[in-house]
Amino acid sequence: MAQPSELISSLADKYGRQRESLLPILQGVIKQERYLSEETMIAIAHEMNLPAADIYGTATFYSFLEYKKMGEYVIRICKTITCSMKGKNQIILTIEDMLKIGVGETTPDRKFTLLQTNCLGWCHKAPAMLINDEVYTELNPEKVREILSTYLKK
C-alpha cells in the first residue's frame, strides 16, 4: 500500500498539513483516483494527524468527494428543475441504454459511473451534465451519444 501514501504525502507537501488543507488534499486524491478509499482516508489521517472519523465525516458531506469506488469517468447529470423540464430523463435513458448501467452504477470495466447531481449553473443551456470536470450543455440524445462515443474510444 505504498501508493496511496505517496500520493498523499506529495499532496500534503503541496497544500500543507493544516486542517484547512484537508479539502484540497481530498480533491487531489479524487482527481487521481476518483474516490476516497478507506486506506486513503487512513493515510490522510496519518499524514495530517487528524482523526480518521473526522475525515470520513467531512468527505461524506461533499457530493464530489466520493467514498465508493467510481469509474474513470464520472458522469453527473443535472436533475434540478430546468434540466428536469428540458429533458434530463431522456439523457439518462440514453446513457443507461448505451452503457448498460443505471443511475448510481459503474460499468463493469470501471470506465464510467453514472450519477445525478444538483444544478450545475447552466440552466440557460439545459439540460447539462458533467463528465469529471468537463461541462456539456444543451444536450439531447444524439449529442450525448456523440459525446459518449468519444469517451468510449479513450
Place this chain on the structure above:
Amino acid sequence: MTREYNLKRADFIFRNENDWEHILSRTLKKDRRELINELISSELKGRGGAGFPTGLKWKLTSESEAPQKYVICNADEGEPGTFKDREILMKVPFKVLTAMAICAYITGANNGFIYLRGEYKFLQHDLQKAIDEFIYYCNDINFKFSIDIFMGSGAYICGEETALMESMEGFRGEPRNKPPFPTGQGYNRMPTVINNVETLAHTYTIFKHGAKKFYDLGVQFSRGTKLFSVSGDTPKPGIYELELGMSLSDFVNDFGDGDTKAVQVGGASGFLVPRKKFSETNIGYKGKLTGISLPTGGSMMLFNSTRSMYNVLDNYLEFFREESCGQCTPCRVGCQQLHMGIKAVKQGQKPASYLEKLLKLTETMQYTAKCGLGQSVANSFSSIVENFREEMIY
C-alpha cells in the same frame, strides 16, 4: 424582439473596460473613509441573496480590531437557476479582483479568497492566470495582497457565508450560529468581508463611475442594476443586466414565451409568482412600491402552462432535502416532511387539508431554522401551494 418593453437594460458589468490597473491604483490613493462613504451612498446591497448593505459590511469590518482580516468572494453560486457569477468570472475577472483589492485596502485585510464551486472547476485555470497577473500588478504598485482560489466540492449550503468559512477551514459546511457575524468573526474567527461575485463587480462600477451613477439607476431601496439569470420556458434564456425595480409583467412581456403561467423569482429559495400577480410584483429589495417587492439573487425561471407546479415544488423540495446541511431539526426533518407530505396529498394518502398543516410547518421552519436555507424553504413552498393548490391535490 419587436415587442415593446419597459425594462431598462444596462451594460456595466460585462462592458469590457481594460482599465482595472488604472482604477485600482487610483482608488488605492484615496482616503479609506471617503471610499466607504462613497459605497454607502451608492446604497448597493448584496447580490448574493440576502441583500445586506455592502458599504455597511465593509465599514463594520474595517472597524473590527484584529491581527488578521480577510476578503472572500463568494463564487459558490449554487442556487438553482443562477449562473451569472460564472459568467462574470469568465468574462470580467479583473473587475472582481480589483474590487477585492480595494475592499482589502479599505478594511485592512491582507488575504483574499475566491470560493469557487466544484462544478466550476473548469474555470479554475483561467481564473488563476488572471489572479497571477493581478497580484503581479499589486506587487508592482506595492500593494500587499494575496488571492487564493478555494475549490468547493459539491455542496449548495457552502454558499451560506458561515458554512463557506467552515468549509474553507476544512470542516463540514455546517452554518454557524449568528451572532457572531463574519464582519466580527469570520474565516479563522477573524473579521471577514464576504461578498457575492456580482456585488464585487458592482463596486468596481461604483469606484469607477462614482456612487451617483449607480444610485441614479433603479428605485428607492433597490438601487443600481442587477444581473438576471433567465431560464425555463423562455425563447431567450441567458444573463441580462437590468435596472432594479422593474415590474414582473414587463419582464414577462419581454422574456416570456407568451404562455407564461408563473415565474420563480430568486431560485428554489425564492418565490413563485403566478400570472395574476405579475403586474403588482416588482423586483427589488425592501419597501413596497406598487405591490409586492421581491429580493433576489437574480434567478428568473419561467414556467408556461404545460408545467405542473406540483412537479416544480417536488423538484425544489428534493433539492432542499438533499442539500440541507442536516444539522438543525426544522430544516433537516422539515424538508423531508414537506417533500413526503405533498406526495402523500397528491396520492390521496393524506387529505387536502394536510397542506395547511404543512404550511404551518414551513412557518416554524422560517422562524426557527438555523440558517437561510431552512428559513427560506417556506418561500417557494407557500407561494406554490397557496397559488396552485389545485395542482397540488389533483
Place this chain on the structure above:
Amino acid sequence: MAKKINITINGVVYEANSGETILEAARNAGINIPTLCYHKDLCVAGNCRVCIVEIAGQSRLAASCATPCHENMEVYTNTLKVRTARKHIIELLLSEHNADCTRCYKNGNCELQNLAAEYKIMSEDLIPLAAYKNYSIDMFSPSIIKDDSRCIRCQRCVRTCSELQGVNALTVAYKGDQMKISTFFEKSMNEIVCTNCGQCVIHCPTGALIEKNYIEEVWEAIADPDKHVVVQTAPAVRIGLGEELGLQPGTRVTGKMVAALKSLGFDSVLDTDFTADLTIMEEGSELLNRLKKVLVDKDDNFKLPMFTSCSPGWIKYIEHMYPDMLQHLSSCKSPQQMFGALAKTYYAKARKLDPEKIVSVSVMPCTAKKFEANRPEMHDSGFRDVDLVITTRELAIMIKQAGIDFPKLNELKYDRIMGVSTGASVIFGATGGVMEAALRTAYELVTGREIPFENLDITPVRGMKGVREASVIIDNPLAEWKFLDGVEIKCAVAHGLINAKKVVEAVKNKDAEYHFIEIMACPGGCLGGGGQPIPTNSEIRDKRAQAIYEEDANLPIRKSHENTEIIKIYNEFLEKPLGERSHHLLHTFYVERKRH
C-alpha cells in the same frame, strides 16, 4: 467580575452577566427553557432548536442556548408562537425517531420522551419517517450499543468524544436527510478507536447510545443454585447509586448498597476497594522499582514517567493513540481485574469453593470495564476472571426490579474476605485519588514516616482542574531507599482523555519531567464515569467528589498498606508485592492497536 446587564424575560427585569446566553440568564432567573443539544459540559451547538425564544422586535425566534444577552433585551419564553414552533420541532424529531418507548432502554430517563410528555404530543399528523430509513443497531461492542433509530442528531456524543475525550471516534457524516452520527466508514464501535469510556452514553439525551446491559445474565446467575455469585463494587458506585434511586447527588449509600446487593441474592458482597489497595501496593512498588532501575541502574528497559493503568478507557486510548508509549504504563491490572483473578483463586481457596462454579460480577461506574473483562488475556485464574460487568445504572435497575425501597434500607457491611476498604481505596473514585493513595503509601514505605500533609489530605492533587501537578521531596529515607534522598518526586494527574493527551504529548516532547502520572479516562475520574447516573455534569461531579472525600475522612484506616486484609493476603498468598504470584495474577500486558 462580568459586567451586569438588565434583561427582561416574560415582562420581568432580571440582572444578567454580559456575555451570558439567554438560556443561562433565564435559568438563573428560575425560568426553564427546554433544551436537547445543549449540555453544560460541552460547547454550544444550537442545532436542535427546541430552546427557541421570542425576542421583541425580531420576527425570527432565537435559539436561547446560542444567543448572547444584550442590555435591555426583551425576551419571551412562552408565547403562542414559541410554543407552536417548539411543539412542531418536537413532532419533527419524533417523526424521524423510532419512538416505541416501551421497548427502549431509556424509557423513563430520556430527554426526548420527557419533552414529548411535557408538550403532550399526541397527534400523529406527520409522516413517520423512521419507517423509510435504513436505521441500524450496532451491538457488537461489549460495552456500548449504538442505535441510530433513536438518535436525534443533537451531536452531543460527537462533541463529547472530541471535546472531552479527544478520541473522535464519532463523527457527523453525510448531509441533508442522510445526515447521521457515524464512525469511520460506519464500522462497528468495537472495530474503531472507541475507548468504551461511555462518556458519549452519559451525554446522550436519548436511547441512541446506551451501555450493553447484562442485567438478565446477572439475574440468571443469581437464580442458579449451582453458582456462587460474588459481586464487587467499585469505589465510585457508592456515591453515585443513590441518584438513580431518588436521593440527591453526593449522597453516600455504601451500607444501603451492600444491603441491597445482599437482598438481590448475591452470595457474597465484596469490595473492589480491597483490590484498589492492592493496586497501590503493587503499583507503588513498581514505581519505586522503576525509580531504582532508571535512576540508579540506568536500565533502558524501564521507563519513567510511569502511568497508572487502572482506567481501561485510558488503556485502550494509549494502545490506539500512543502505542510507542506503552512501556510507560504500569503493568498492574485494574482493581476490577485484580479482584477477578483473586476471586477464582485466593477467595475460592479460602472459601473452599470450586472456581468453576463462581460467577464473578462487578458493579462499575464504567462501561470500559465491560470491554476490559472481555479482553482475552484476562483469564489468569484459569477462567474468565470477571464474568459480568454491570454499571451503577444497571444495578439501580435491578434494585428497582426487585422492589426494594432503597432509601429505607438498613445499612450493612461488606462480607469477608476481600471486603475491607480504606480511605485510600475509596478516593480511587475521584481524579487524583490513585495518586493520593499511592503517595500516602509510597512515602511511608520509603521513609517510614507519614506523608507530611495535614490529615493526610494531599490537596494539590485534588480538584477538577484538567491537569494538576504535585511534587514530594523525599527526606531522610530508609536505608534501602537512600538513592531517593532529596529527590523531588514529580507527579501529574489528568482526567478526561483530552487532558491525558496534553500530558502524554508533554511527556513525549520532553516538555515536562514527571515520575508518576495518574490518568483517568473520564472527567472527574470514575465518579464521572460512563456508567454513572444520568445526568452527569460538572456540578454533579463536584458533589460526588465531595462525598468521596467525606467517605475517606470517615474511614478508620486511610492508608492502603494498613488494610488488614492486604497484610493478610501478602502473608498468606502473595508473599510480597511484585512477587511470583502477583506477577501472574495481578499484572498484565498491553497491545498495539490501530489509530482509526
